[in-house]
Amino acid sequence: MQKPDRELGQETRVVHGGPDPDPHYGAVSVPIYQSSTFAFHDADEGAARFAGTDPGYKYTRLGNPTTRALEQCVAELEGGFAALATSTGMAAVSTVLLGLLSKGEHVVGTDAVYGPTRLLAEKHLSRFGIESDWVRTENIDFLRRAIRPNTRMIYIETPANPTIKISDLEACGRLAREIGAYFVVDNTFSSPILQQPFRFGADVVVHSMTKYLNGHSDVVAGIFVSRDQEMHQRLAPMLQTLGGTPDPHQSWLVLRGLRTxxxxxxxxxxxxxxxxxxxxxxxxxxxxxxxxxxxxxxxxxxxxxxxxxxxxxxxxxxxxxxxxxxxxxxxxxxxxxxxxxxxxxxxxxxxxxxxxxxxxxxxxxxxxxxxxxxxxxxxxxxxxxxxxxxxxxxxxxxxxxxxxxx
Ligand SMILES: Cc1ncc(COP(=O)(O)O)c(C=O)c1O
Structure with missing residues (x-):
């Protein structure tokens, strides 16, 4: 199939985003590859897949074609390099925080974030020597004042939950670059239809797909999108090891919801x-x-x-x-x-x-x-x-x- 010869609008991308129709039978709806594992033709092919020289699938925790279609569509909508879907929104948040922060480092984020995001940092990551401060990031001066020499991440939720306050993404992105910190944005409340944080310097965008992306209150799921290949390669092994990947049927349901x-x-x-x-x-x-x-x-x-x-x-x-x-x-x-x-x-x-x-x-x-x-x-x-x-x-x-x- 020939590719469109113009830059597509977001409304078109939600409808057509992801891979071309199924190469085997031309199914217009992405098939549900409900399989935990994928057969190799021979030992060499299996070895090549694990070595990464053959991009084929191996095992659903490490990647699945239905999930990959969803990831491709969301990455296109956000304008990022690649996305990885997760079993819940919190699995996306925890994978990103655990994947990017180390002992002795500090994250500063929006005080009115989704409650468990803050609890994750304050109650659990603190046990591993990761410090956090949560401030009113709608005021960039408050954010600046919370920065410490060991601040490694700025984590913004805008609009924030549940106050619907807005943080200035451009200013936060500039500050993150100035101090050499990662800039992570939870874009759940807006969805990429209304806001695309990569335009303002985000390194990673996270979503609870349970919300707008799926949109039918029948699935829990999450996703994170990486700005570039380096970030993607850093976070992918974290997700594969933590294991918070979605089930293929779950991915298919979200992709169906995403189309509208x-x-x-x-x-x-x-x-x-x-x-x-x-x-x-x-x-x-x-x-x-x-x-x-x-x-x-x-x-x-x-x-x-x-x-x-x-x-x-x-x-x-x-x-x-x-x-x-x-x-x-x-x-x-x-x-x-x-x-x-x-x-x-x-x-x-x-x-x-x-x-x-x-x-x-x-x-x-x-x-x-x-x-x-x-x-x-x-x-x-x-x-x-x-x-x-x-x-x-x-x-x-x-x-x-x-x-x-x-
Ligand atoms: C802004 C935001 N981020 C993350 C989450 C966590 O998502 P999930 O419930 O899918 O784990 C939620 C859930 O309400 C949320 O509102």
Missing amino acids: LAMRVEKAQDNAGRLAEWLAQHPKVAWISYPGLPSHPQHELAKKQMSGPGAMISFGVRGGLEAAKTMINSVRLCVLAVSLGGIETLIEHPASMTHAGVPAKERAEACITDDLVRVSVGCESFEDLKHDLEQALAAVPVFQDSRRSV
Whole structure:
């Protein structure tokens, strides 16, 4: 098949990205190579595969054609050299941290990262002599002040979870280069449709594919993409040894979901923008964080580094913890569940759910307040979502306190 003679848009890449149709039968959908191991024609071929002189497959933990198709598609979307899929998003995060950091080194990252990412560093990597600091990276001066002589990695999640604060990728990338540190970006919240961190100097981009890339709340999976061959060659053996590789069927499901990523993000983002405008005016909403609103402190920065503000909204329910709980207990259409990026709208309370493992003091410093409700806006009809949130907010008693928590 001849290759297109022009640079393709992201919408085209999600549909066509990855290898050409199956060379054996022309199957348009990538076949599921549900095999743990691959036969060699003879001993020499087996030896050549293990020596790396024959690029064929050997064993699914070390590589699988279905998984490779998914990896190729995501690497193209992110604009990186190569990607490696993992069994979960946390398998991607842990492989990258373990693969790039050594004893005595230090990582500084966004304070409001996904809770277990921070726990991994603070509770587990610390046992192996790796130090970490988690600061408000939306302020580059805070990040700069946390740098130490042994800082070897800057780890940014933007937009951050669950505050939806934005860090300046270009400035963070510049700082990482200046101090000779790796620059790792968790791009889960935006997906490569809205943000491509390699453009701003990232060395590695990680994703929980459980979220937007798969998009149907039916698979857990992750992936990391390396900027260049050197990084890829450094991280690949780490993944193969740790063993957090996906099952071929899991990879196929994610690839199928990925094909509609652009459409899903567009619809969800449109719903989110309209809901955010409406919520911002609601008397029972104390504050709202959505990068598409001019009131968001990094609204201009979001416009600069993202091609759209996304579909994640966080807001404070006036009245604090009890009010937030009443609200999320009252939804009838939105689903009360953690996770995000699916076609259905999900609502959760980070302080008692996704970020409950982060100590209260650190939660407060990261602005993960008790009144914060996070909504992952999905692809339903806008009017139905608005009606559901309206009736859920109506169930909350009226509180006079008008303080803004973030
Ligand atoms: C931003 C972010 N990164 C990483 C992860 C971890 O992904 P997984 O749950 O697939 O292990 C999550 C999960 O919620 C997340 O939101």
